[in-house]
Amino acid sequence: MYVEMYLYPVLEENKEKFLKINIEAERIYKEYGAIESETYTAASTKPEYGCAGIESAVELHENEILMLEINRYHNKEHQSQVLEKVDKDVQINLLYNQMTKVIDMNRTVRGEFGK
Numbered sequence: 001m002y003v004e005m006y007l008y009p010v011l012e013e014n015k016e017k018f019l020k021i022n023i024e025a026e027r028i029y030k031e032y033g034a035i036e037s038e039t040y041t042a043a044s045t046k047p048e049y050g051c052a053g054i055e056s057a058v059e060l061h062e063n064e065i066l067m068l069e070i071n072r073y074h075n076k077e078h079q080s081q082v083l084e085k086v087d088k089d090v091q092i093n094l095l096y097n098q099m100t101k102v103i104d105m106n107r108t109v110r111g112e113f114g115k
Helices: 012-031 076-088 090-102
Strands: 002-011 036-041 064-073 109-114
Touching (some): 002 012, 012 036, 012 064, 012 076, 012 090, 064 076, 076 109
Antiparallel strands (some): 002 064, 002 109, 036 064
């Protein structure tokens, strides 16, 4: 299994716009073969159980919430094949442009993880 993860700081007032864009992007990722593409709202970002809180990875400003996107693939090669198709999709580029007006992409944290 191979996972791609994004942490997005989103102004509370932009949450619905963000979700609308991301839900459409999720559909495109799945259309091109991603096993799963889902977005979640943080329920807790504070330190617990002796661990640092995820808020240490993404600084949240006033009136911001943290959103998590997880995309799953069979392996790295599968991810590369899906992203090659996704990156050529006209709609995904329009969605990305919309997203840059809703959130600050420079503050988004991204990572990839494999087994």
